[in-house]
Amino acid sequence: MSTEPIAKDDRIEMRAENLRTGMRLGPIFYIVEPEQIKAFASALRTSNPLYEGESAVAPPTMRLLDYALLIAHHFKGGKGGVHAKHRCELLEPMRAGQAIRVDGTVIATERRRGKFYFTLEYETRDATDDRLLMRQAITAVLLSPEGALE
Amino acid sequence: MSKMNEPALGEELAASPYLLDEAAAEAYQRGIQEPRRLWRKNIHSDRDAAARAGFSAPIAAGEQTIAVAMQLIVDRFGERFFRGGSFDVALIKPVFFGDTIIAHARAARAGNDHLELDVWVDNQDGVRVLAGTARVRR
Secondary structure, three states: OOOOOOOOOOOEEOOHHHOOOOOEEEEEEEEOOHHHHHHHHHHHOOOOHHHOOOOOEOOOOOOOOHHHHHHHHHEEOOOOEEEEEEEEEEOOOOEOOOEEEEEEEEEEEEEEOOEEEEEEEEEEEEOOOOOEEEEEEEEEEEEOOOOOEO | OOHHHOOOOOOEEEOOOEEEOHHHHHHHHHHHOOOOHHHOOOOOOOHHHHHHOOOOOOEOOHHHHHHHHHHHHHHHHOHHHHOOOEEEEEEOOOOEOOEEEEEEEEEEEEOOOEEEEEEEEEOOOOOEEEEEEEEEEO
16 A cells, blocks of 8 residues: 555745746636626626626636636745736636636746845636637735745 | 717726725635635734734735726726726735725826726725726727
8 A cells, every 4th residue: 555645745835036037837727607707796896797697708807816826836835925016918808608728927036125026927818729818917025934025 | 888988088987985894805705716815814814914014904905906996997998998908007005904995097198099097096095005007999
């Protein structure tokens, strides 16, 4: 009988020295769930008709946190970070039922005034035909292992 | 939306005030589904973790403020924003639970193929918590 763990965690520690420009994160895959569109629209207190019906459009920020899934896919531990900047380019809406693929790349790291900043760019594509739907980038200040803004 | 409904340069748009209390944060958490980061202690859920990062109290997720701001653009421009639009903002001050935030936009510049808006979010004290720009294809 093997004593190997069922699933080995190969992820690396989330800390400044392990974050390097050019690192690729992902891919992650999911299906856009109509229930999530409804719940997210409700949280925003909007009754925009775009978010209703069988071919509902997903609010553009509904999957903004895909960056966190990309990070969690590659890194473990860490105290998180503080969101400093965000940009996104929208090319086509995500719709209920659509299969999605997301890939990320660390495009910048910088230590400035004692703080460690990193920028993760991530692209959201239709998983079936690779059509680009959205490109986003988050810049965050990484918290140190002690939980401080470095 | 037809160009007849295009805001004139200088015209200002404002969203309804959004109370970002714990109920709003929980609703947002249900809407994002994952990752379930509020389940563990962090700057959004724990006073000590927030203090270690230099905040006087747990802070709301910046993504929620971004979502409120971007929704103002979606509500005005509809699906047009989803096709060729863009959004570029900085989170400049924390939002604390219990704050009421109001998203604003002003039609600032017009290009041949796009309209650029200044976007900002203030809290109930008039403190700016987010600032940046949005673009919508014309």
